[in-house]
Amino acid sequence: MTSSLSRLLIAALVVAGPVASQTDAVTAPADTSSVSASPADTVAAERARYAERRFAFAEGYGGAGVFSSAESASIPGVETPGTTGGVQLAFGALHFWSHADFYVRFTTLNRTAEVQGQTLINVPTVETGARVYPLPVRPKSVRPYVGASWTVETLKLGEGPYATINRIPVEAGLTARWGRLALDGSVRYGFDRQVSVPLSREDPALVDIEMPSWSVTLGARAFFESTGLNRWGVASGGEERREQRLREAGRLSGVTLSIGPSSSTPLRGSSRNESSLFQRKPSAAVFPDVSVGYYVDGLDAFANVAYRNVVFGQDAFGTSQRLGRRSVTVEVAKVLGDYHGFVPFLGGGVTIDRLTARETDQGTETFLEEATVVAPSLLFGWDIRPTRTQPFILRTNLRYAPGLELGDGTIRFDQLEFNFIQFVWHFGR
Numbered sequence: 001m002t003s004s005l006s007r008l009l010i011a012a013l014v015v016a017g018p019v020a021s022q023t024d025a026v027t028a029p030a031d032t033s034s035v036s037a038s039p040a041d042t043v044a045a046e047r048a049r050y051a052e053r054r055f056a057f058a059e060g061y062g063g064a065g066v067f068s069s070a071e072s073a074s075i076p077g078v079e080t081p082g083t084t085g086g087v088q089l090a091f092g093a094l095h096f097w098s099h100a101d102f103y104v105r106f107t108t109l110n111r112t113a114e115v116q117g118q119t120l121i122n123v124p125t126v127e128t129g130a131r132v133y134p135l136p137v138r139p140k141s142v143r144p145y146v147g148a149s150w151t152v153e154t155l156k157l158g159e160g161p162y163a164t165i166n167r168i169p170v171e172a173g174l175t176a177r178w179g180r181l182a183l184d185g186s187v188r189y190g191f192d193r194q195v196s197v198p199l200s201r202e203d204p205a206l207v208d209i210e211m212p213s214w215s216v217t218l219g220a221r222a223f224f225e226s227t228g229l230n231r232w233g234v235a236s237g238g239e240e241r242r243e244q245r246l247r248e249a250g251r252l253s254g255v256t257l258s259i260g261p262s263s264s265t266p267l268r269g270s271s272r273n274e275s276s277l278f279q280r281k282p283s284a285a286v287f288p289d290v291s292v293g294y295y296v297d298g299l300d301a302f303a304n305v306a307y308r309n310v311v312f313g314q315d316a317f318g319t320s321q322r323l324g325r326r327s328v329t330v331e332v333a334k335v336l337g338d339y340h341g342f343v344p345f346l347g348g349g350v351t352i353d354r355l356t357a358r359e360t361d362q363g364t365e366t367f368l369e370e371a372t373v374v375a376p377s378l379l380f381g382w383d384i385r386p387t388r389t390q391p392f393i394l395r396t397n398l399r400y401a402p403g404l405e406l407g408d409g410t411i412r413f414d415q416l417e418f419n420f421i422q423f424v425w426h427f428g429r
Contacts, residue, residue: 057340058384060093060394060421065184065219068111069212073122073155075115076207082113083212084122090219091261091421093384093394095342098136101145104128104420106261106286118158122211124151124167126263126284128418133175142176147186152265152284155195155209161316163197164283165211166265173217180223188215198277201317243389251428252297252388256304258395260422262289264310264415270323272410277316282323285310289397289419295426297388300335302345308417319366324356325413329399331379343383351377351401357411369406377401383424391429395422 068085092103105127113120129149137143148170155163173186190213196206246252264287269280293304305328312323333347352374359367381397397419404413 057097057342057386058093058095059098059223060384061091061182061221061223063090063182063219063221064088065090065105065217067124067215067217069122070187070214070216071212072113073120073212074210075157076209084113084120085111085215086123088124088127088219090221092221093421094137094223098138099133101131101133101137101147102420103130104263104418106263115157119156120158121154121156124153126265126286127151128263128420131171131173137175137177137182139177139179142174144174145172145186147171147173151190153190153211154283155197155211157197157199157209159315159317160197160199161277161279161314162283163195163209164279164281165192165195167192167211169215171217182221182223184217184219184221186217188217189213190215197279198316201277201319204277239387239389243387246389246429247297253295254426254428256293256295256302256424256426258289258291258293258304258306258422258424260289260395260419262287262308262397262417262419262422264308264325264417266312266412266415268412268414270411272407273321276321277319278314278321282312282314282321285312287311289417289422301333301347303330303332305330310415319361320359322356322358323411323413324354324358325404325415326354326356327401328352329377329401331377333379333381335383338385341384341386343385345379345381345383347379349377349379351375353401353404353413355404355406355413357406369411371406373404375401375403381419389429390426392423392425395424396420397422 065088066085067088069083072083086107087109088105088107090103090105092101094101105124107123107125110121110123127149129147131145131147133143133145135143148168151167151169153165153167167190169188169190171186171188173184176183190211193211193213194208195211196208198204199207243252263284265284266281271280273280287308287310289306289308291304291306293302295302308327310325310327314321329349329351331347331349333345335343335345337344352372354372355370357367357369358365378400379397381395384394397417399417402414405411406413
């Protein structure tokens with residue numbers, strides 16, 4: 001909704017003038033100099049302006065897109081392969097009144113290239129990024145943007161291991177929007193393009209490969225609106241009365257259920273893999289994040305019990321390694337403030353993790369180690385909460401648990417969990 005509509009909603013002015021008698025009408029004109037707004041109109045105008053400002057702060061979306069490298073990877077001693085690409089799912093939200101876009105993308109399908117009879121896969125597995133729009137993204141508009149992202153990119157040649165590298169590509173592009181639909185296109189340049197992998201089991205020496213620097217993307221997304229009734233309620237004053245009724249009935253506090261896709265990125269490598277065919281840090285894992293909790297209205301705080309099953313897998317020349325982390329985390333968090341429905345929170349807790357490391361060679365198990373580890377957990381994130389009475393809201397979580405390891409520290413589970421879009425249901429509202 002445009003800012004012009006906001007100005008149109010500012011209150012109707014009531015023009016009142018005294019009613020003249022017949023005699024007065026002959027001798028003097030009616031007095032029309034008194035122009036004022038009633039107190040009720042002033043309150044309505046303030047509510048309408050507040051609702052427009054608050055509910056226009058953020059707008060969620062889901063979408064999909066395709067990407068393709070604009071050049072080939074460079075492999076020493078190997079002919080130049082073709083370009084690679086794939087399909088990504090995207091989830092995110094426009095923030096700051098459509099001037100900023102924060103998103104997460106997951107690659108679901110790969111387009112491979114052939115290199116001397118071997119298949120080359122080169123894709124970003126998980127990407128978290130931001131775009132900045134100098135002009136707000138409005139319906140029936142085309143807007144330029146610049147952006148950057150943190151991308152976990154992988155490369156696999158034939159039966160060799162997945163090589164993983166963290167890259168920070170920058171991009172420039174255009175967004176065209178019609179109603180709740182938008183198309184995006186961009187050109188990207190990625191830094192930190194070198195990665196090292198073995199090319200055969202017989203010769204495990206690492207060979208430097210240069211990832212493509214340039215790529216192009218094209219995507220579509222659909223925006224969703226879940227707060228239309230709340231917007232009207234705030235503007236009319238009904239939302240304030242509803243919040244008071246629910247608070248008096250004790251129904252703003254209650255049980256919550258949260259679910260959403262999450263990703264986990266290793267922060268430190270395992271020294272066990274230094275002399276093996278496996279990478280010290282595996283590529284990011286994607287998994288569901290499910291939690292049951294309780295929200296306390298009076299404190300504006302919540303407690304959760306979160307469950308995640310994270311598996312990192314690597315395969316190389318007939319061997320495989322699986323690092324598993326089955327995690328149950330008990331955590332509490334306190335809301336730090338409310339900025340037009342953007343509600344950051346900070347907390348922590350204790351995580352109980354069942355860690356597993358398993359390796360096989362041609363299907364035969366060659367290594368197995370398991371342990372249950374208890375460690376502290378840090379939590380930071382934010383809710384998109386236009387009102388306190390909504391039955392469901394959107395949440396973003398970042399978690400970190402230090403000290404997760406096996407084998408006297410030779411196998412590390414230091415990871416950053418990032419749950420960008422989580423749906424949180426508040427029962428009883």
